[in-house]
Amino acid sequence: MVQKLDTLIETPSQTAGPYVHIGCMPTYAGNAGAYDQEIGESPIADGAKGEIIEITGEVIDGTGWALRDAMLESWQADAAGKFPGSDGADPAVNGFCRFAADAETGKFTLRTVKPGAVPARGGVMQAPHISIWIVARGINVGLQSRIYFEDEDNSADPLLNRIEQKNRVETLIAKKTGEGQYAFNVVLQGENETVFLDI
Amino acid sequence: MSDTDHGPLIPRNRDAHPPAYDIDYKTSVPRSPRWSLLSMESTPSEETGPRFGHSLLGEWDNNLIMNWTRGKSPAVGERILVHGRVLDENGRPVPDTLVEIWQANAGGRYRHKKDTYFAPLDPNFGGCGRTITDENGYYEFLTIRPGAYPWPNRANDWRPMHIHFSIFGHSFGQRLISQMYFEGDPLINHCPIAATIKDRSQLDTLVAPLDFSKSRPLDFLAYKFDIVLRGRRQTMFENKLEGM
Numbered sequence A: 001m002v003q004k005l006d007t008l009i010e011t012p013s014q015t016a017g018p019y020v021h022i023g024c025m026p027t028y029a030g031n032a033g034a035y036d037q038e039i040g041e042s043p044i045a046d047g048a049k050g051e052i053i054e055i056t057g058e059v060i061d062g063t064g065w066a067l068r069d070a071m072l073e074s075w076q077a078d079a080a081g082k083f084p085g086s087d088g089a090d091p092a093v094n095g096f097c098r099f100a101a102d103a104e105t106g107k108f109t110l111r112t113v114k115p116g117a118v119p120a121r122g123g124v125m126q127a128p129h130i131s132i133w134i135v136a137r138g139i140n141v142g143l144q145s146r147i148y149f150e151d152e153d154n155s156a157d158p159l160l161n162r163i164e165q166k167n168r169v170e171t172l173i174a175k176k177t178g179e180g181q182y183a184f185n186v187v188l189q190g191e192n193e194t195v196f197l198d199i
Numbered sequence B: 001m002s003d004t005d006h007g008p009l010i011p012r013n014r015d016a017h018p019p020a021y022d023i024d025y026k027t028s029v030p031r032s033p034r035w036s037l038l039s040m041e042s043t044p045s046e047e048t049g050p051r052f053g054h055s056l057l058g059e060w061d062n063n064l065i066m067n068w069t070r071g072k073s074p075a076v077g078e079r080i081l082v083h084g085r086v087l088d089e090n091g092r093p094v095p096d097t098l099v100e101i102w103q104a105n106a107g108g109r110y111r112h113k114k115d116t117y118f119a120p121l122d123p124n125f126g127g128c129g130r131t132i133t134d135e136n137g138y139y140e141f142l143t144i145r146p147g148a149y150p151w152p153n154r155a156n157d158w159r160p161m162h163i164h165f166s167i168f169g170h171s172f173g174q175r176l177i178s179q180m181y182f183e184g185d186p187l188i189n190h191c192p193i194a195a196t197i198k199d200r201s202q203l204d205t206l207v208a209p210l211d212f213s214k215s216r217p218l219d220f221l222a223y224k225f226d227i228v229l230r231g232r233r234q235t236m237f238e239n240k241l242e243g244m
């Protein structure tokens, strides 16, 4: 026998299931009015500084089918690279959004402000990115990933540089499709599978 | 920021969690990544996260017996109190964090257009609730015991009675969704979703014991459910973040 550690073990994850929206997005689930105020309706308020952008896409399974029941969350810095709650952060950016794949089409849209570069440890800067988290029926542990932007300089980003297969870096980069418009799909499995993070 | 909000997140112990792919949980088969996760030390993107104030909450938000009718009429079912603490891996309470729950009604039916089970909807039950932990990480919900329900997977699979939990912590990297089961429910041992957790002692941490110390005579039974989120690594030699 050895000494006992003081640490606890994290509570194990279970799938969010098909009815996650009842608890997290009641209006989307058809239960409007459950709460006076739902969280994550928009990551920005009017007057947010910076470029307002729209990212659209789908969450695609290993057969190529777009999930109709996925829920996504995003977290990001403001246009100056400051996280909400930190000194000098834009008060019109709360940084958090909840959005769902459309129940008919599977399409999602995230409307937000384009984030600035943020620091990592050791003085290195990370290229502008939005952190995302994906849950759904059949996903046993929520999947972490990131959205980067093809019109930013991503060459020195420490996370992207950790990806050995450079062809997979593309799975984390949103493609510009128009002024303020980006396309980004999450591919759960198969060809072009998104790089998911353990971070 | 509280004093537990510094330092990198302790890496997730993936052995404590279900694998992505589990052939007995059929929907996980096409929805599980095949490639390994990219493992890295956390950065400010994971070490910060959304915070919600107590002013978010409405009067009935943590009372699922009454919240759908805003106090007018109680839901049908066995009245229970579900309570516990949110802690981190260092054993410290996680104060002021949002806890959201959702569940089926007493007959095992969800208020959702995709749920077509025969059990009727209860007009007085919505099925969602939320609260924010107090300064000691404590939370409680008043609700009804959810019914077990069948689901399309193998030919005759049933979900044990369960309540879905969503917890934020103080950083986006702590984000967790899980389920609480009830002590003594024989269906736990037959459920392919519960069985995605391969370590039985870990599955047992999702089973809430009956707790007479919190039960109110002639009113409700209580179940205790503590939740552990990822903690922060703190050492005397930790590098400070530059530019933060």
Ligand SMILES: [Fe+3]
Pocket: A017, A019, B104, B159, B162, B164
């Ligand atoms: Fe359920």
